[in-house]
Amino acid sequence: MIFHYAIKVLTYHTVDLTFKRGVAMNNIITNRLKQGYRTVEFPSSDIKLPATYRGRPVLNQEVSDEEVERVASVCPMGAVNPEDRTLDLGKCIFCGRCLKIEQDFIRFTTDYRMFALKREGLIIKDTLKEPDTKSKHLSTIKKLFGKSVNLREVCAGGCNACDLDINVLNTPVYDLSRFGIKFVASPRHADGLVVTGPVTKNMELALMKTYDAIPSPKFVIAVGTCAISGGIFKENEEVVGGVDKILPVDLYIPGCPPHPFTSLYAFVKFFK
Incomplete structure (x- = not known):
């Protein structure tokens, strides 16, 4: 009698577990069909990041030395060198403090393409150059x-x-x-x-x-x-x-x- 009872309990739990797994799998398939194909084509010119995204910066070397000094004074990382009029992207944390003052020296674009093969390649005078990937x-x-x-x-x-x-x-x-x-x-x-x-x-x-x-x-x-x-x-x-x-x-x-x-x-x- 105990044996038959154990068989019934085991059968019940097996059926219940199989049912739950079936429901879970069905939900996964349903969600996948609803969401559709989500992988972004890459590289692609269709990738547009929000206007608030701070990407590859561009420097304006036409501004005065006083303006560059003012930008350097608010940079918490010391990424701006007023003497060389450069920005070190290896130090910059893209915090945007330089954007909170009136200045035209640094402008951040929405371009996400940023990398360098050498440390000095991150120090820019205008914008980050694309490294030679055929070296x-x-x-x-x-x-x-x-x-x-x-x-x-x-x-x-x-x-x-x-x-x-x-x-x-x-x-x-x-x-x-x-x-x-x-x-x-x-x-x-x-x-x-x-x-x-x-x-x-x-x-x-x-x-x-x-x-x-x-x-x-x-x-x-x-x-x-x-x-x-x-x-x-x-x-x-x-x-x-x-x-x-x-x-x-x-x-x-x-x-x-x-x-x-x-x-x-x-x-x-x-x-x-």
Whole structure:
């Protein structure tokens, strides 16, 4: 009798579980059909970001020295050099304080295409130039990893904003994997290292161990202002600074955080 009762209970729970799974699967299919195809064509001229988005800046060198000095005085990161009349995108956090005063020196566009292969490439006098992606060094990377590349991401400290926007690249909208680029859990399975946040002293050893565990040849990508220069944490005694203080960096992606389209564009140009 107990045996028959157990069979009935088991059968009931099995049927109930199967029914619930069927309902869940039906909801997934229904939602998918309602939402339709969500992956954005990329690259595409149809990508339009909101007018409030602060993208690639443009400098006006026709303004007076006094105006440049005034802009430099309100920049919390010291990204504006009044002597050279330049803007360092490796320090800029795109906070917009310079836009709150009357000035014509800096204007932010809605252009998300921003990256550099060298640190000095982020220091601009007019606007950020498109790097030469046909260089010998980059041609080797494209030849080795152009069809398939695995990345290991490490947050070396920071607020996690860059990590969240990198994670967004794996969603159906951006679909990073369609380009043969994906993130892996183990550095031993990776071809390169993606670093976010300032390198804190607590994370320095872990970062170095991760880098050493990646087989050669390999590369390093610094994502976000903190990873490039230390960002708002650069003066902290517990922060080493930008990634290039301890590791050779092959790709710099500015922003605080960089827009997912900015990172996607940089990855595609770098590898493809």
